[in-house]
Amino acid sequence: MRANSEQLVARLGRWSSGRGPLYLLLAVRLRALIDDGELPPDTLLPPDRVLARWLAVGRGTVVAAYDQLQQEGKVVRRQGSGTRVCAADLPATRGIAPSGVVNPLLLHLLSPPDGVTLLTCAAPDEPPPALIEAYQAAAARLARVRHDIGYHPAGHPTLREALASYYRARGVPTAAGQILVTNGAQQALTLLANLLVSPGDTVLTEAPTYPGALESFRDAAALFRTAADAGEFCAALADRPAVGYTVPTGHNPTGAVMPALTRRRLAALAGEHDVPVIDDEVPAELFFAGEPPPPLAYYGTAEQLITVGSLSKLVWGGLRVGWIRAAPPLISRLARLRAVHDLGGDVLAQLASAWLLSRVDELRRERTALLRRRHDHLRAELAGRLPDWTSGPALGGQTIWVRLPYGDADAFAQVALRHRVAVAPGRSFDPSGGHGDHLRLPFLFSEETLTESVARLAAAWHDYDGGRHPHTLRALVV
Incomplete structure (x- = not known):
């Protein structure tokens, strides 16, 4: 036609x-x-x-x-x-980056391959008992509701107040009017991209960074500027991009944590240059050393500093409740934008989330203790079976960032699929198309699953190498 x-x-x-x-x-x-x-x-x-x-x-x-x-x-x-x-x-044409790299997270969510261990999606793979208890408590509360049609575009008042209390406990004065509840953090990022980014605007991100955020900004037809580290990110704010996006605690994919002095400097520069900076705190509660560092909003004014969070990493990905903390005028604009597409989220899930937030310290202790064990187990397995692969320890989050000694991660990922394990190659995390020699590996799964996954990766690496890469060539590629 x-x-x-x-x-x-x-x-x-x-x-x-x-x-x-x-x-x-x-x-x-x-x-x-x-x-x-x-x-x-x-x-x-x-x-x-x-x-x-x-x-x-x-x-x-x-x-x-x-x-x-x-x-x-x-x-x-x-x-x-x-x-x-x-x-x-x-498949997943929305997930194709300007570099032509398919976002494996979206691809494998939309079309999960049969019989393949998916190391591409970093989220808990089963709901914890606390979630069942939370829904039971929420159902009992819902039974008492009267004179409420259930449409709350900005979020249910109970959860908005619970989130405001959560931030106040972390040293950030917050009122319920500074909270917008969303259907997960991905919707929060999409709403912010739609409101703050026009076609051709520049978005400043770290490289690497969370690919789901990149998809939201790409959908808004943004152009990207990348920063290799926090110092470079801070310096780039002077050029006044439309938005800055960062994951300072339990960084996805590296597991790094931004120091307090850098947070203070970043918050000050965001105010000085009047640049909205999105602080993605989704993995923040998975900080291994105890209570997570405060969000960027702790160090600066609410007008430029926007916090995004959710319970998907701490509790379960199927609990589609996220939120935005920002200045009230921005929250009002976001609520009007959301109402065009969605009159409000699941009330039962929001009531359950409010119950879970009242027990966040207990949930964090249990989750981080489990993740630390699995983190150590994964790194030990890699050291034993793939000693040429290098990675630093994560300080939080759910993933480690692995560098291959040579070769191309996208090509290796195709070989790994033939060994029934899916991995996320590094270019998916870098809007400039860099980090082609890196992989993101999550440590969410049981020790048995991690052991078997590394065994499959080792077999795939042997086939990928296959004696076809002499040591002289390796030295040129590294």
């Missing part, structure tokens, strides 16, 4: 009215038409020159927009055949 140029222009509407480069604005609008089914699979799009003439733009604008969509897996461009919308059965 061929798309009629005149009709396509009408469907595009006021595509150029936003901020940012024209090619990105055009790509965003075309992507929306593809995602909404208005441009069905296998539709032949107009040639570059033809569409450029109809849109009154340079041919380079259309070429760049088509190239962007091809990198995202939305279209296929072939010389002599033109530009066509991709087939609908391509």
Whole structure:
């Protein structure tokens, strides 16, 4: 099927009215038409020159927009055949980065391979007994509810107050009006990206960083600037990106923890340069050394410092309750934005979450003790079976960041799949496409599962090596 140029222009509407480069604005609008089914699979799009003439733009604008969509897996461009919308059965096309790297987290959630141990998703693999107890308490409370239709776009008042109390206990003065409850932290990041980022805006992130956040920013057509460390991140705030995003405690994927002095400096610079900085605290409660460090908001004003959290890592991924702590005006804008798509979350889950927050210290002690044992077990297994792989110890979180002695992590991941273990290669965590020699490995699973997983990885590494990489070549690659 061929798309009629005149009709396509009408469907595009006021595509150029936003901020940012024209090619990105055009790509965003075309992507929306593809995602909404208005441009069905296998539709032949107009040639570059033809569409450029109809849109009154340079041919380079259309070429760049088509190239962007091809990198995202939305279209296929072939010389002599033109530009066509991709087939609908391509897996997880939302998870394809501009570098062409498929986000394995999304891919394996959408299409889990049979008989494969998934080391790609870092979340608890079974609900703890406390969650069952929390739902029982919540159900009893729900039975007493009267005169409540259950729609709470900003979150149930009980949970909002429980979260405000949670932050006050951590030294951060907080009122319920500074809390927005979301369906998990991923929705929180998506709402923030939609509100704070326009097409072509620059988002500052660490490299590596959490790939789910990168997907939210990509969906908003952001451009990325990466920082290799906290010092570089702080310095880059002077260029006033639209948003900064950081994971300072139990960093995903490295497990690192940002020092207090760096937190103080980052908070001060965010205020000085008036840059909103998103502090992703989802893994913060998994700090191994006791109570987690305070969030960035402890060190600065609420206007620039935005905290995101959830119970998915501490309790269970299936408990889809997250939140945003920010200044009341921003929370009001986010609540209005959320109401357009979602009138509110599951009330029973929110009541259960309030109950769990009242026992957060006990939950943390139990969870971190278990994770520390499994962290040590995984590193011991790697040292025994794959001594050439290097990684530093995690100070918190659920994952370690492993460097391969040579080769390409994406290629190795394909070999690992044939050995029935899925791993997340490093490029998925770096918007600049770097860290191609790294893997993220979670230590969430039982000791038996971790032992078996490392055995499979060792067998896969032997096959990947297979005597085809002489030591002289290894030295060149490292």
